[in-house]
Amino acid sequence: MLTAALGLLLLQVQDPPRFSEKVDVARVLVDARAIDGAGRPLIGLTTTNFEVRIDGKPARVESAQWVTGALEARGGASGSSEAAPFATTGRLVVLLFQKDLDRSRITGLMRMLLNLRGFLDGFTAHDRLAVLSFDSRLRLWLDFTSDMERVREVLARNVLFGGLAPHIEIRGPSLREAFGHKRPERSYTIESALSLIANALQPLPGAKTVVLVGHGFGESGGGPGNTYEEARDALQRARASVFCLDVTNADYHTLEGGLQVVAEDTGGTFERTHLFARGALSRLASTLAGHYVLIVEKPGTTRGQHRIEVRLKGREGSVLARNAYVD
Numbered sequence: 001m002l003t004a005a006l007g008l009l010l011l012q013v014q015d016p017p018r019f020s021e022k023v024d025v026a027r028v029l030v031d032a033r034a035i036d037g038a039g040r041p042l043i044g045l046t047t048t049n050f051e052v053r054i055d056g057k058p059a060r061v062e063s064a065q066w067v068t069g070a071l072e073a074r075g076g077a078s079g080s081s082e083a084a085p086f087a088t089t090g091r092l093v094v095l096l097f098q099k100d101l102d103r104s105r106i107t108g109l110m111r112m113l114l115n116l117r118g119f120l121d122g123f124t125a126h127d128r129l130a131v132l133s134f135d136s137r138l139r140l141w142l143d144f145t146s147d148m149e150r151v152r153e154v155l156a157r158n159v160l161f162g163g164l165a166p167h168i169e170i171r172g173p174s175l176r177e178a179f180g181h182k183r184p185e186r187s188y189t190i191e192s193a194l195s196l197i198a199n200a201l202q203p204l205p206g207a208k209t210v211v212l213v214g215h216g217f218g219e220s221g222g223g224p225g226n227t228y229e230e231a232r233d234a235l236q237r238a239r240a241s242v243f244c245l246d247v248t249n250a251d252y253h254t255l256e257g258g259l260q261v262v263a264e265d266t267g268g269t270f271e272r273t274h275l276f277a278r279g280a281l282s283r284l285a286s287t288l289a290g291h292y293v294l295i296v297e298k299p300g301t302t303r304g305q306h307r308i309e310v311r312l313k314g315r316e317g318s319v320l321a322r323n324a325y326v327d
Contacts, residue, residue, distance in 0.1 A: 026327070027062065028054075030294040031207040031239055031267060032310050033320040039269075039283035041068075041290050042317050050294060050319070053309040057299040067207070068290030090126030091288065092144065092173060092204060094197060094240075095151075097159050098190055098214025099135040105215045108247030108274055112213050113155050115277050120148045122285045130175050133159050134214075138187040138196060141165045144173045173204045190217045191227040194242070194262070198234035208240040209288060212262075215248045216255030224258045235266045236322045243268040243284055250274065267321045287320070303327050 032050065034042040047061040095116070100106065123129065128144035131154050142154045142165055158165045178200035187193045194210070201208045218224045224232075235242060244259035256270070263270045269287060271280035294310070310321040 026298040028296050028298055028308075028325055028327070029239070030296055030308060030310060030321055031241065031291050032064075032294050033241075033267065033287060033291045034312060034315070034317055035287055035320065036317045039287045041286065042312075042315055043290070045292065045312075045315065047294075049313050049315055050292075051311045051313050052294065052296050054296070054299055055306050056309075059299055060297045062295045062297055064295075065293045066290060067293055090124075090128060092201070092206065092208045093123075093127065093129045093288070094175070094201070094208065094210045095129060095131045095155075096193070096197065096210055096212050096214070097131075097133040098212065098216075099133055099160070100215055102215075104249045105247055108215075108249055108277075109213065110160065111277055112245060112247055112273060113159060115281055116155055116213075117152050118278075119281045119285060120151055122289075123148055128173055131155070131159065131165075132175075132193075132197070134187065134190055134193045136188060138193040140175060140179070143176050175200050178203055189227060190214065190258075191224070191231045194231040195227075195234045198231065198238040198240055201240050202234070202238040206239070207291060207293070208238060210235070210240050210242045210268075211245065211284070212242055212259065213245045213247060214259070216246060216253065216257070216259045218255055218258035218261075224261050228258065228261070232262065232265050233326065235262070236324060237326065239322075241267040241320070241322070243288070244270045245280060245284070246270065246272045246274075248272075248274065265323055267323075269320065298327075 030052065034045055034049075036042060043066060045064060045066075047064045050061045050064060052059045052061055097109065097113075099109065120129075125146050128146055129148070129151050130140070130144045131142040131151060133139050133141060141158050142150060145151065154165050157163060179196070187196055197210065218228070242262045244263045246256055246259055248256070251272075260270045262268070269284070271284065273280045305324055305326045307324055308322065310319045312319055
């Protein structure tokens, strides 16, 4: 018995317990637009050019991939010609028009509907655009399509004046399919309309862009209303950046605060268009030419909502990115 006990002890000494060295690291995707002062994208950046903080803590950028739908055809980028290869996967863009017959707004809306027809020249067969409008309800005029002539027709005839939009067979991503059996037109505020759009966009792959052409929203004090947080969270989950074009004929008004906040929260921009509409659209076209998809390691944080800060290192310019995520 003593011999057996010694043998068992010897086996335990020779075969110590094994511990796994595998560590699971959680990651988050961040869509980042690095631009110069004119809104032109900075290309050729690497992980070393981005500084990311989550809840104030440094977070390692594991990879940075450049994604574009049109930059090769357009030019208009800022950076070295020896940039990383382009990933021409195309862009999903929603044109959302906030309609109001008030004199200070309708003139600017009509101006933008006219100027946007030329803005469409920057899109390629890789890209897909959808057209919606909102007054007291949300209306889908045209589902995602690469046919820019159809988009121009809707802008010229339907958004402002109503009627039947041209029928188009959808092959690929679809807002109508994503809306499902819901009635997206049953919406009474622009915030709830944004929530519906974001929830419809979330199942679709990749980053998305919402170009909001309108007069704004929010409380009389200039900030967003109580229903805004739901829209913001839905847009951030959907990886949808909102770029706001203010059509109001004024240098300043209280409702522009809502447009500014949603742009900042989602990684978009805010532009007034009552003086230099074409300049605003030119900057927007450059900014939308491409973006970086950053894979970032999360620091040790509890689950919930987290703040994100993205800055450039070693290059002059700025970064547009959503400022929060929820896990």
